Amino acid sequence: MENAFQNLLIYYLSGTGNALTACRWMVEDAAAKGINAQMVPIDRTKYPEIPALKGKTLIGFCFPTHGFGIPWYMLKFIWRFPKVKNSKVFISNTRAGSKLSKVFLPGISGWAQWIPFLILLLKGYGIRGLLPIDMPSNWISVHPGYKAKVVDSMFKRNHLIVSDFISKLLNNKRQYNYMVFAALPLDLALAPIMIGYQMYGRFLFAKMFIATDKCNACGLCVDKCPVKAIRMYGSKPYWTLNCESCMRCISICPEKAVQTSHLMATLIIIVSTMLPVYFLIFDLFGKFSSNIFNTLDFFLEWGYKILLYSMVYFLVYLFLKFKPISYLFEYTSLTRYWRGYRAPGVSAKDYYKEQNKKPKV
Ligand SMILES: Cc1cc2nc3c(=O)[nH]c(=O)nc-3n(C[C@H](O)[C@H](O)[C@H](O)COP(=O)(O)O)c2cc1C
Ligand code: SF4
Ligand code: SF4
Incomplete structure (x- = not known):
């Protein structure tokens, strides 16, 4: 047939x-x-x-x-x-x-x-x-x-x-x-949860990734990230907001140095929900204008939150070069203790460094 x-x-x-x-x-x-x-x-x-x-x-x-x-x-x-x-x-x-x-x-x-x-x-x-x-x-x-x-x-x-x-x-x-x-x-x-994930969740999960002291700066995670979300500053990978939390880097790191830090997530949540700066700014602007500010309010708050995620992450990243801090973040990461996941029969070589696979016809 x-x-x-x-x-x-x-x-x-x-x-x-x-x-x-x-x-x-x-x-x-x-x-x-x-x-x-x-x-x-x-x-x-x-x-x-x-x-x-x-x-x-x-x-x-x-x-x-x-x-x-x-x-x-x-x-x-x-x-x-x-x-x-x-x-x-x-x-x-x-x-x-x-x-x-x-x-x-x-x-x-x-x-x-x-x-x-x-x-x-x-x-x-x-x-x-x-x-x-x-x-x-x-x-x-x-x-x-x-x-x-x-x-x-x-x-x-x-x-x-x-x-x-x-x-x-x-x-x-x-x-x-x-x-x-x-x-x-x-x-x-589930639309509200999906929107919440797209607006906040994915950025929070992106900023949970850290490289522990086991990292030898081989660069594999940087090369194989499908969305080019990891930068190498000096000898430590830095996860940007572009990360899709696809779990590839954590699953292929040869040194098992990548963790998702639950302490980092806790810090980010505490700082971004409790720091009153936004509300102070809101109050100040609220006194001067009303309508324009009100319509922008939602997006300003969103931008402010994501900025805080990045700032907390950046500060922790700077301190990760100190061994005790690095150990603290590594040992409070649950991914350090539990089983990881990678599909059977799939390895780092199955992912391309550059988009070089053109369809054959
Ligand atoms: C950040 C993240 C969010 C996920 N959300 C869902 C979800 O909403 N519903 C679901 O059924 N699976 C969810 N999963 C599981 C994955 O979709 C699932 O394991 C998938 O098979 C992974 O495919 P991959 O190995 O090709 O990336 C999620 C996984 C990750 C890492
Ligand atoms: S793959 Fe692992 S060891 Fe290599 S740079 Fe990334 S985190 Fe470090
Ligand atoms: S989780 Fe996926 S998207 Fe995020 S940095 Fe790692 S490889 Fe890139």
């Missing part, structure tokens, strides 16, 4: 390798059917490169779920993505699955699929399928990674689900997982 599509092109973002693995499964299955299949990391790139393809193309977007939404970097990529002739699209988000005894539990997508769905629909794309994939959770800032046995069983189960999904799509069938619609009311209700 002739294939409904001649090309499969998947653009992906992956922090710890879950989305990358799902893309590998899809590409392998498509290639076995004789389809020209290619997966393209969007790491360190701003604008999508679309090859001149002959025949019908199925375009996929695959990425992790972050804070009940889509990572900002992936969202910008999809926003810029042009309309490609003779093509259809699908969206797949990996999310935090878990396993309780023998029962597999799903993660929560929130708006992760619906935002790109709406954008691509408005661009005029025919959307052939949506697939949330319940991979092991990689959010080790908030919980320990799972045991290898649990990870393995989740991978085996997901491999079957992903293969079934891509095979049906390539046979020209629409594939909307029923769970996508069953979870819709909950997903939509």
Whole structure:
């Protein structure tokens, strides 16, 4: 039987390798059917490169779920993505699955699929399928990674689900997982948390990263960050607000020197919620003007908070060169004690230093 599509092109973002693995499964299955299949990391790139393809193309977007939404970097990529002739699209988000005894539990997508769905629909794309994939959770800032046995069983189960999904799509069938619609009311209700995460949470989590004394300044984390969020000042990495908290740096550091500091998060929260400077300024301006200031109020407060996150982080960063301070922050980081996470079969060499993987046609 002739294939409904001649090309499969998947653009992906992956922090710890879950989305990358799902893309590998899809590409392998498509290639076995004789389809020209290619997966393209969007790491360190701003604008999508679309090859001149002959025949019908199925375009996929695959990425992790972050804070009940889509990572900002992936969202910008999809926003810029042009309309490609003779093509259809699908969206797949990996999310935090878990396993309780023998029962597999799903993660929560929130708006992760619906935002790109709406954008691509408005661009005029025919959307052939949506697939949330319940991979092991990689959010080790908030919980320990799972045991290898649990990870393995989740991978085996997901491999079957992903293969079934891509095979049906390539046979020209629409594939909307029923769970996508069953979870819709909950997903939509999570909008306030998703917005809160995008406005505050992601910056707070970005500023939790530190490099401990074990760091030997090898620069691997700087080179492999998908969004170029780490700067090397002297011999210590510094995490900027661009960080998407994808967990790649912490999962690939050869010295296990990267931690997410819970003491740092506590300090940032205390300072940014308790320092009264903003309210003093607000009171002063409030006396002079009213309407203009009121409308700007929300954004001023937001900007002030994010500025404080950065200032607290910067001050701590300066003091981290003193051993006792460095030890204090290392030993109060929960990630130092609990299991980490990286997808099986994925290593630092699977991530590109520069965006150098162009789709082959
Ligand atoms: C900062 C952060 C936020 C996350 N938020 C969610 C979430 O809202 N819902 C969910 O199901 N999983 C969430 N996760 C889990 C990841 O989406 C999930 O583990 C995913 O499979 C990771 O894929 P990757 O290895 O390709 O980056 C989050 C993970 C991180 C690091
Ligand atoms: S990868 Fe680890 S050891 Fe290398 S620079 Fe980054 S934190 Fe330091
Ligand atoms: S700094 Fe680390 S966690 Fe943040 S985006 Fe880069 S690799 Fe991911």
